[in-house]
Amino acid sequence: MTTTPLIVHLIYRLDFGxxxxxxxxxxxxxxAACYRHAIVCLTDANPAFAQKLARPDVAIHALHKKAGLALGTHVTLWRLLRRLRPAVLHSYNLSAVEYGPVALLAGVPVRINGAHGRDADDPHGTNRKHNALRRLMVPFYDCCYANSAAMEAWNRTVIGVPEHKSTLLANGIDAERFRPRATDDGFAADGCPYGREHIVIGTVGRIQAVKDHATLVDAFALLRARLQRQRGQLRLVIAGDGPLLETLRAKVAAAGLQDVVWLPGARTDVPQILRGLDVFAMSSIAEGTPGSALEAMASALPVVGTRVGGIPEVVDNGVTGFLVPPVDPEAMAAALEQYVLSPELAAQHGAAGRERVLRRYSMTAMVAAYQGLYDSLCERKIKTRGAVTSCAE
Known part of the structure; x- marks a missing residue:
């Protein structure tokens, strides 16, 4: 009798992102016949976000890690892994990479770490201490993948991940859920104060330093100053929760923009929010493959994004959107201005963006790629034949 293998996903916190x-x-x-899943949060989980899990058999474990080294968390995780006996530990980003040795000591046969982006305090991956930790952990993992070509190249050249342990796993988007606005759609999400008479620029994402929403607010203020004729129509939406939400609200109020900027916090109706926008903006200072930009493109929105990380791999400059330097409100305002002045150009770039998502970033392809990685590593690493049945097609 075979047991469906368990994958433990180790992340810092389960929350909107x-x-x-x-x-x-x-x-x-x-x-479900291929793999069981459990999520282990180094800190904790947001119950509202956890409700997005459709499978009732997925357990969530919170380790309540304190700030700093917190060696006790290593012991707690070791005990949990010994009890769960997973076939795979899949850790995410720098915050969870140090637990590869714990998984090895707990007898987890397959260990994977994914690079999905960097923190705001090290947007270019130059922190020597962090990189030393990443290099130290490479031998404890069977695969160190990245979700953008730029991050994968950095993994190989800077961290020294060998070719046989490196791969690219691109993000995928549900192009049925994220779709263009239809004539019979309500204009925007519940509670949105803006309507069809407005020109709505917006973004969706966690309100944290790496997203640099302050630059977007500054760019929006400049745009209003540049376009006196359209000033009364211009609106900005920044949807998402995070540690800097109240700071951002204070910045908006200090600039006198509170009547033209909507900051609703965390939302579960992102597709509806996107269908209420005219232009999507992304002001990040570091990114992997930006899922929010792909969702916007699937919704047929043109994207103005910063030229960092994986954004240039997603946004084709002059075809599906415009790329601008990071932390440059003037450049972002100038790019947004082109779409405000030419709705036809916005529609053209939006349509090209959706076509690009349909061609390169399907949700089906993403799920199959991850499943194929699990299959190949389990078949190679788990010696007891019959313990893992390949589900790859």
Missing amino acids: GLETLLVERINRMP
């Missing part, structure tokens, strides 16, 4: 959303999508869509 791009990485977490795609993790839940993969779990929900992967055939």
Whole structure:
């Protein structure tokens, strides 16, 4: 009798965010007969976000890690892994990479770490201490993948991940859920104060330093100053929760923009929010493959994004959107201005963006790629034949 292998996903916190959303999508869509799943949060989980899990058999474990080294968390995780006996430990980003040795000591046969982006305090991956830790951990993992070509190249050249342990796993988007606005759609999400008479620029994402929403607010203020004729129509939406939400609200109020900027906090109706926008903006100072930009493109929105990380791999400059330097409100305002002055150009770039998503970033392809990685590593590493049945097609 065979047992369906268990994958333990180790993340810092389960909360509203791009990485977490795609993790839940993969779990929900992967055939239950292939793998079981559990999520281990180094800190804790947001109960509202956890409700997105459609499979009732997915357990969530919170380790309540304190700030700093917290060696006790290593012991707690070791005990949990010994009890769960997973076939795979899948850790995410720098915050969880140090637990590869714990998984090895706990007898977990397959260990994977994914690079999905960098923190705001090290957007270019130059922190020597962090990189030393990443290099130290490479031998404890069977695969150190990245979700953008730029991050994969950095993994190989800077961290020294060998070719046989390196791969690219691109993000995927549900192009049925994220679709263009239809004539019979309500204009925007519940509670949105803006209507069809407005020109709505917006973004969706966690309100944290790496997203640099302050630059977007500054760019929006400049745009209003540049376009006196359209000033009364211009509106900005920044949807998402995070540690800097109240700071951002204070910045908006200090600039006198509170009547033209909507900051609703965390939302579960992102597709509806996107269908209420005219232009999507992304002001990040570091990114992997930006899931939020792909969702916007699937919704047929043109994207103005910063030229960092994986954004240039997604946004084709002058075709599906415009790329601008990071932390440059003037450049972002100038790019947004082109779409405000030419709705036809916005529609053209939006249509090209959706076509690009349909061609390169399907949700089905993403799930199959992750499942194929699990299959190949389990078949190679787990010696007891019959313990793992390949589900790859």
